[in-house]
Amino acid sequence: MLEFSHHPTLVVASLAVALMAGFSGLAITRGASALPLARRKAVVAISAVALGGGIWSMHFVAMLGLQLPILFYYDGLVTLISALIAILMVGLALLILHFRDRTPASLTMAGAIVGAGIVAMHYVGMSGMELCRPVYSVGGVLVALVAALALSIAAIWIAYGERTRGHILLGTLFFGVSVFALHFIAMAGTGFVGLGGGGGTGPILSNEVLAMGVTLSSFAICGAFLLSGITFFPVKVAAPPSVESQQAVKDMVPTPDKLLRPSGTRVSVPYEKEGRTQFLDATAIAAVRAEGHYTVIYAGVNKLFCPWSISEASKRLEPAGLIRTHRSFLVNPAFVTEFRRTKDTGLCFFEAVESLPKVPVSRSRLSDVRQVLGV
Incomplete structure (x- = not known):
């Protein structure tokens, strides 16, 4: 097995990306259920991209900080598929939350779908590595899955049980921590072995090329975070009249x-x-x-x-x-x-x-x- 470590700055950056994405996605949908059907669909789609894209961005920001003693790169097609999986599964959860009655069963189902999306995105993204191969332990996979499901269900229950600012902020914390924790819990149960050559089906993505893509997605998430914050924390909010x-x-x-x-x-x-x-x-x-x-x-x-x-x-x-x-x-x-x-x-x-x-x-x-x- 190859020895590996993580760059601490990029570890912190990955957590920040997860938290900003969580806040943007959960804040955007505040009040969405009261919107006309077409606008509600648009808001749900935007939120799915923010949350799913945030899961993907957090993962690859952390992977940019992965330090191995050998050169490695990524299969472009598999990397794209991993992003689409995260967006589609989060989108499915949001459809349940905004187009169905919010019951304990629907909240739990939506949270479980989000948690499964985080896990699926992680392991599909990892399978796109070339010139080295990740090796997993059964215990590591199970612990990562349980952690992702538990934290994601908690995030949805908190953020959607009551749609207040406090609940959304606390739900954001749980969402960001669930994405972050899943990644590093899974990495703790992962080893790496070197391979003789690549066998990818898509174009090659070096760390440099991937860094540009991740930087652009993180920039978009930061922009969404700032725009959501302006409306979420208005300078002056009129209190309901007595x-x-x-x-x-x-x-x-x-x-x-x-x-x-x-x-x-x-x-x-x-x-x-x-x-x-x-x-x-x-x-x-x-x-x-x-x-x-x-x-x-x-x-x-x-x-x-x-x-x-x-x-x-x-x-x-x-x-x-x-x-x-x-x-x-x-x-x-x-x-x-x-x-x-x-x-x-x-x-x-x-x-x-x-x-x-x-x-x-x-x-x-x-x-x-x-x-x-x-x-």
């Missing part, structure tokens, strides 16, 4: 006669969660969206299922101050932080409601909405 401030705003805003309501009216809105019917005060609702014969309620970071139809919600919530902006939307003016006119229609924005980026205003409703908002 019930008192909401009422004060409503009392100050001029309203058409048909929107006048009795003072002090309170409405409790039913929603379904974990098989139980619970109730929410209407003043905490930012908007309501039609979903077939039912509706979805947007309140803070929550997106809740309501058994009312949009017509029934409109009738019941009018006394609480919500207005119809579109055939599919009701809006609470107290939560609107920006209004934009777009030709004959408009858009309402909600800075403090993370699950709701914007709501359309139809042409027929534009005049009433503008009057209520005072614009």
